[in-house]
Amino acid sequence: MIEDRKLEHIKICLDKDVNATHNYWDDVILKHVTIPKVDLEDIDLRTRILDRDLEAPIIIDAMTGGHPVAKKINENIAKAAEELGIGMAVGSQRSAIVNPRMEDTYSVVREYEVPLRMGNLGAPQFALGFGESELERAMEMVDAHAMEIHFNYLQESIQPEGDKVVSGLIENLKPLAKKYPLVAKETGAGFDRKSAEILAEMGFRAIDVSGVSGTSFAAVEYYRGGKLGKLFWDWGLPSPYSLLQLKGMGVPLIGSGGIRHGLDVARAIALGADAAGMARAILKYATKSHTAVVERIEEILNELRIAMFLSGAANVDEMKNAGYVLRGELRAWL
Numbered sequence: 092m093i094e095d096r097k098l099e100h101i102k103i104c105l106d107k108d109v110n111a112t113h114n115y116w117d118d119v120i121l122k123h124v125t126i127p128k129v130d131l132e133d134i135d136l137r138t139r140i141l142d143r144d145l146e147a148p149i150i151i152d153a154m155t156g157g158h159p160v161a162k163k164i165n166e167n168i169a170k171a172a173e174e175l176g177i178g179m180a181v182g183s184q185r186s187a188i189v190n191p192r193m194e195d196t197y198s199v200v201r202e203y204e205v206p207l208r209m210g211n212l213g214a215p216q217f218a219l220g221f222g223e224s225e226l227e228r229a230m231e232m233v234d235a236h237a238m239e240i241h242f243n244y245l246q247e248s249i250q251p252e253g254d255k256v257v258s259g260l261i262e263n264l265k266p267l268a269k270k271y272p273l274v275a276k277e278t279g280a281g282f283d284r285k286s287a288e289i290l291a292e293m294g295f296r297a298i299d300v301s302g303v304s305g306t307s308f309a310a311v312e313y314y315r316g317g318k319l320g321k322l323f324w325d326w327g328l329p330s331p332y333s334l335l336q337l338k339g340m341g342v343p344l345i346g347s348g349g350i351r352h353g354l355d356v357a358r359a360i361a362l363g364a365d366a367a368g369m370a371r372a373i374l375k376y377a378t379k380s381h382t383a384v385v386e387r388i389e390e391i392l393n394e395l396r397i398a399m400f401l402s403g404a405a406n407v408d409e410m411k412n413a414g415y416v417l418r419g420e421l422r423a424w425l
């Protein structure tokens with residue numbers, strides 16, 4: 092059952108337009124600096140997040156697992172992430188916790204020296220009985236440096252079979268967040284400041300905002316036959332708005348949800364992200380080959396370098412102080 096759903100998600104995300112109606116990253120304009128700081132080729136993209144050193148501030152975010160097709164996708168992503176020195180996360184590992192035959196569709200990523208390798212489990216499961224043993228199994232399965240715990244209550248609300256339970260969640264996660272390197276992650280509806288503060292106080296090590304701008308899981312569920320998906324298509328907090336709300340909390344931030352190219356990565360960093368997360372924009376390349384992923388990310392890195400060059404930044408820390416103007420619908424949110 093879970094396996095079929097996983098494949099269906101991938102197919103819908105490849106074939107249909109499941110994007111939010113508006114991409115709010117277009118409302119972020121970086122300010123031009125006439126005399127760049129350093130030569131383009133000397134722009135330093137290296138960064139450190141979750142105690143791991145990356146060659147560039149990019150994480151290929153959680154998408155899949157739990158199906159033979161997904162194994163190849165995860166392998167292509169891991170091999171590309173190793174080659175590029177960037178981060179990655181596998182998709183929800185619940186299917187392998189329930190059905191150990193699925194483990195290799197995730198554990199394949201262990202074969203690659205990915206500098207930041209993250210596992211992934213859903214928060215609702217921790218309200219429904221998952222605990223330390225499931226978390227440890229998931230971490231071991233991918234030899235995880237950190238575990239993403241995804242909050243996907245929009246999707247669960249729209250899926251007829253969704254888990255719409257939150258009671259006990261915080262109490263159950265509290266001891267785990269103190270003991271393990273957990274990253275709190277949305278899946279396209281964004282993080283509000285109050286929820287982020289609760290999780291940061293519990294000990295979550297980073298927050299992946301995954302807001303509105305790109306993949307809408309309400310849209311994905313609409314194509315699976317969930318009528319409510321149309322009504323809630325654009326529900327959630329815009330990704331750049333979410334980032335700005337969380338800025339200054341002192342917890343590392345992953346800017347994600349609708350990141351399409353290197354200019355969006357630069358915009359996310361200027362708004363306070365320590366790294367940018369990309370999911371659906373990489374999916375079609377990941378279904379082809381690891382080389383296709385490498386080639387696309389190399390283009391993105393070139394776009395990022397140009398954006399940093401023209402913003403007067405020599406490295407990622409300096410890019411965090413780049414000037415920007417916010418306009419349009421994003422302004423209305425603020």
Ligand SMILES: Cc1cc2nc3c(=O)[nH]c(=O)nc-3n(C[C@H](O)[C@H](O)[C@H](O)COP(=O)(O)O)c2cc1C
Nearest residue numbers: 152153154182183241278301305306348349370371
């Ligand atoms: C096909 C697909 C499957 C996904 N599966 C998961 C998942 O299992 N766990 C998770 O935390 N997020 C999952 N996501 C959400 C992404 O990690 C990301 O938060 C969201 O898609 C927004 O980013 P994007 O606009 O770059 O796609 C999935 C996204 C896609 C496109």
